[in-house]
Amino acid sequence: MANDQDYRGADSDTGPRTGAYAGWGSESDVVTTNEPVVGEDDDPAVRMPGEWRQAAAEAGFLPASGADEDAPAPGHRDAPAPAATASRADDALTAQEPDSRAEEREPRDGHWLPHSRYVNRDGIPAERLRVAYRAFLALWAGFVVGALCAFWPTWPFTMDALLGYGVLASLSDEHAALLTMAVFGLGGIAMAYALTVIGYRRLASRFYLMPQAISEERGLIARRVSRVELAHIRTVDVRQSVLDRVLGIGSIHFASAGTGADDVTWDSVLDPVATQRAVLQRLRQTEGD
Structure with a gap:
């Protein structure tokens, strides 16, 4: 200078x-x-x-040539505050989210029960549960074996040859054809039986949670309906076997005051403990209303 x-x-x-x-x-x-x-x-x-x-x-004390003269210089006291950091933004979002561990919380998307569907039950909005697919484990195993026999009817001859028994190899052509047809027919029957029973039990067993009551319906043509008002329910029990615990299913039994037996039973439903908790919360809300 x-x-x-x-x-x-x-x-x-x-x-x-x-x-x-x-x-x-x-x-x-x-x-x-x-x-x-x-x-x-x-x-x-x-x-x-x-x-x-x-x-x-x-x-940096003055704007460069051609820059906006009105823009504040670095370090100016009127400079905008720095944007919120990622951690602060996450903290703000966390503060707005409800505590998922809280025992009392509003139903998600209007549903009280997990794995339920909204239906119109005789003009009354209700949530419907059905028997879970995983409750039919034995039937699904029979369906798989039936499919194997129906789509591969010669598998007994293949296994006989691989194991070296030679029992079926001595059969005449006529007897071998009859055995193949029998395996194919039994496989088709097993598949049809498994699908029929699973479909019928799914459609014939319906469980409802309504604004003021719960109900259990059985049957397609001949129908049996059991209904209990929420205000009358006194016990809500969950029962699970060892296999039910493994599969994540169970039965929920409802009893009202003055009876020694279960008035309504929801059997083989998914997440029975969560379902029981949701029903109890709905009962407490009904008592508060």
């Missing part, structure tokens, strides 16, 4: 640095003035020499 004579002139005051230019450059490069600092509308940078203005812009 030039010497003092180039910028300050012979008549400049060499006293201490004061005023609008205090703090720029070294002591020999600073123009001193005793003029008071003017208002914000009178920008002292306009009167700054060209080289000083360029150096201030490069240092």
